[in-house]
Amino acid sequence: MAHSEHPAAEDPAAQDSAAEHPAAEYPAAQDSAAEPQGEQLELIRTELRRAKARPKPKPVAETLPVARVVVDKALSHLDQFFDYAVPARLAESAQPGVRVRVRFGGRVVKGQGRREGGKLVDGYVVERLAASDFAGPLAPLAQVLSPERVLTPELLRLCRAVADRYAGTLADVLQLAVPPKHNKPEGELAAEPPGGPVPAPAPAGWARYPEGPSFLAALAAGESPRAVWSALPGPTWPDELARAVAATLASGRGALVLLPDGRAVARLDRALADLLGDGRHVALTAELGAEERYRRWLSVSRGAVRAVVGTRAAMFAPVADLGLVAVWDDGDSSHSEPHAPQPHARDVLLLRAAEAGAGALVGGFAVTVEAAQLLRTGWARPLAAPREETRRAAPLVRTVGDHDQAADAAALAARLPTLAWRVVRDALAHGPVLVQVPRRGYVPRLSCARCREQARCAHCAGPLEAHDAAGPLGCAWCGRPEADWHCRECGGFKLRAQVFGARRTADELGRAFPSVPVRTSGREGVLTTVPAAPALVVSTPGAEPVAEGPGYAAALLLDAWVLLGRPDLRAGEEALRRWLSASALVRGAEQGGTVVVVAEPSLRPVQALVRWDPAGHAATELAERAELGFPPVSRMAAVSGAPAAVADLLALTRLPEGTDLLGPVAVPVGRGEDRVDRVLLRVAPGRGAALATALKAAQAARLARGRADPVRVRIDPPDIG
Known part of the structure; x- marks a missing residue:
């Protein structure tokens, strides 16, 4: 990694002649012959006393007296190493990989081995050197925080590679890679590795x-x-x-x-x-x-x-x-x-x-x-x-389309189609049944019953939700209760549910199967396991508990349209992933395990679930991404911020040849918030590193020029809406 200038060079005062030549602080403004002899002698004595009072330079290490340090300053224009002098008292402890504290900024007083001004910051010693390629005086290390070598050369190379790939700084990545220091574990003796070889396991x-x-x-x-x-x-x-x-x-x-x-x-x-x-x-x-x-x-x-x-x-x-x-x-x-x-x-x-x-x-x-x-x-x-x-390991997957729900008005009102009701009834005789609901809460989304406009908070325009069947509405953003809601579009006072949450579903199933216990697993409380006894387990995606014994007897995947209707390039992939994760907890088809997905049967993710063919679905999705030129076939960066700041960053960016610029588009923000624009930058495979380097250099240029408006840069964003 290339070495750059020492922080002492940041302050022009470090090169000031008054700092380098202390006698220059006392200019002779008048001719000495015109001054009284006593005053002149007193001035000389004062100078001698001040010179004598100055501290002597602190001795530095005899061997490898320079420590190259990465400081904990996560700014793009400071993403470099800095050289510091190693005091003799720290010569043994200031080894590569240890945590140190250094004074950053201010100015170095020449000949005294100390720094005036600046702040104490943490860092890591990267290596010890015989000499520095910085010509000016070096500030000394202030302190070795711990003799533990936590930053190995391998870890440093990895962090540097991650920072370069994602247009970040080394300091940011080190904060993720190295945990905070604790004295007690460091003072404990290192445990001995277990003795004896590990035998190769059976398949x-x-x-x-x-x-x-x-x-x-x-x-x-x-x-x-x-x-x-x-x-x-x-x-x-x-x-x-x-x-x-x-x-x-x-x-x-x-x-x-x-x-x-x-x-x-x-x-x-x-x-x-x-x-x-x-x-x-x-x-x-x-x-x-x-x-x-x-x-x-x-x-x-x-x-x-x-x-x-x-x-x-x-x-x-x-x-x-x-x-x-x-x-x-x-x-x-x-x-x-x-x-x-x-x-x-x-x-x-x-x-x-x-x-x-x-x-x-x-x-x-x-x-x-x-x-x-x-x-x-x-x-x-x-x-x-x-x-x-x-086929032996996977459960039987059955589909319920919209036409099935329309044939049974009562089942439609209860969100439980006839096929799903029958599967649940039969499965409860053999074990627990899992019900996956995409949304948490009771009724997380409401709309006007007359015009279908979404119900929003009068204070912050956040979406209103019902926390239970009888309580008042509340805002999902600011938490304020809404006791007197009316539609701003048509003046209506009646509400309808847009989405039902896990707790509302649990209430419905409890009424449909009154003799069966109902358990919920979600943000309010995640269950790890459930007994093998018959029960209804209502869960949000990712919070499904494991059923003891052979697994769930059946599973229902409700409100599939919520997952499939997300305005996201990954909507189908994510829906299938969540369905597969839940269905994998169900017994195999040979043991009678059944999964019912309430979705249009012809949709590609639904068909992939029925066939249990995740690899085929991923290959088809990849082929479509290749046609569209989206990741992972290409490399992409998302740049977002205030419109003027985004334009400023792009003007300073030397984009690689062939870069596609998509946008800017306005990103939805809350009422009263400033507008945020987003621009997507797309490059061909093999040019992602050049794009990340260019964006990082532009960020550094903005900081060096004092630009205050932040711009967020994310390489290969996982969600492209």
């Missing part, structure tokens, strides 16, 4: 896939296979992932697996503990708390543990000698980091696999278009079961 569930046993054998032999795994429905996927990890450990290498949430991590954690025993792996999730997460992260950094499972925060875990990276359900939005520069966990893992020469496994019940692109380019190979095995 077990992988035997159902023609390429499964050879995939495990390649990992155990130290090879690096790369695969897109279309997992069979059922509860065995944690054990299969655990066996892939065990095979990698058997080769003497490390493994890293990312999952979308803590519940999935807990399932894999249990499977690994059963297969490997204690001490061979760690789980990194937010539920642990900051101190315990740091303790486990240190065990990985120190080499005591070589297998890590966790959520997206673990994507930078410093696993030594990485042999396998795996991501489960890569289409889940929780894999996309919300903090700058907003990397996607799947892409970070693929970067790590390419850098380390490791194997890669992208798995799930669904297949994303990004995974289909890996197959199309030959970067990875498919890992799927034959159709006969899929």
Whole structure:
């Protein structure tokens, strides 16, 4: 990485002659012969006292006296390394990779080894040097915060690659990669790695896939296979992932697996503990708390543990000698980091696999278009079961179209078509039934019964919702109650439900099946498991609990139009992913498991669910993306902000040749908020790095020129509406 100017050069006063030559602070304004002799002698004595009072320069380290530091300043024009002098007292502790504190900004007083002004900021020592290529005086390191080497060269290279790919700064990525310091875990003795080799596991569930046993054998032999795994429905996927990890450990290498949430991590954690025993792996999730997460992260950094499972925060875990990276359900939005520069966990893992020469496994019940692109380019190979095995493992999927609902007015009013009612009635005799509802709450969207205009809050224009059957309406944005609503368009006072939530659905099902308990799982409370006894389990997507025993006897997928009607390029893919995740919890067709989807049967995602063909659906979606020129076939950046700021950034950006500019278009904002424009920049494959570099340089230029209006840049946005 290129070195740039020292921060002392930011302040012109650092080069001022008065600072370099202290005697220049006392100019002789009059001829000395005209001054009284006593006053002149007193002036000389004063100068001597001041010169004597100045502190002596602090001694620096005898060897490698320069520390190159990356500071925690997430500004594009400061995304560079800075050189500092290493005081002799810190010569032993200021090693590459440790956390330090430095004074940033202000000016260096020549000859005194100290900095005036500026602020103390944290940073990391990148390397120690014999000399600096900066000609001016170097400010000293202020403090070594910890002797723990948390920033390894491998982690630094990864963070730099992620920052460059996503047009971000190294400081931003380091905040994601290195957890905050805690003294207690650092003071504890490093744990000893478990003794004895890990034996290569038996294929077990992988035997159902023609390429499964050879995939495990390649990992155990130290090879690096790369695969897109279309997992069979059922509860065995944690054990299969655990066996892939065990095979990698058997080769003497490390493994890293990312999952979308803590519940999935807990399932894999249990499977690994059963297969490997204690001490061979760690789980990194937010539920642990900051101190315990740091303790486990240190065990990985120190080499005591070589297998890590966790959520997206673990994507930078410093696993030594990485042999396998795996991501489960890569289409889940929780894999996309919300903090700058907003990397996607799947892409970070693929970067790590390419850098380390490791194997890669992208798995799930669904297949994303990004995974289909890996197959199309030959970067990875498919890992799927034959159709006969899929038919045995998958439940029977039946569809209910609009014409079926219209034939039964009573069922239509209750949102439960006759076919769905019969399936639920019969399935409850054998076990629990899962009901997936796309929206949480009671009635989350309301409209005028006369003109169908959406009901909005009089204060902030947010959507109104009903929290229960009898209570007042409330705003979903500001939370204010709305006791006297009337339509601003037609003056009507009657409301109708646009969308029914999970709690309203639970009420309806409770009335339809009064003798059966009804449980809900969603934002208000997520259930992990439910008993195998008959019950109705109403859940929002992603919060479906696992049914004990053989699984759910049946599942209903209600209000499919809510998912399919999203104004998003990924609407069909996302709907199918959520349906597959819920349907995979249902017993196989041989055990009588049935899924009913309330949707138009001819729609492509519905047909893909009926055939249980996620790979075919992803391949078709990828072909359409190729025709439209959308990611992942191309690379794209979304630039959003105030119209003038967006125009200013684009004017400063030296776009790669052939860049397509789509927009600007106005982004919907709340009432009273300033307008926000969005522009999409699209380039051909192979030019994504040039586009990210150009946008980052333009951001740096705006900051250097004092532009105050922020502009948000996101590379490869997952949601293109």
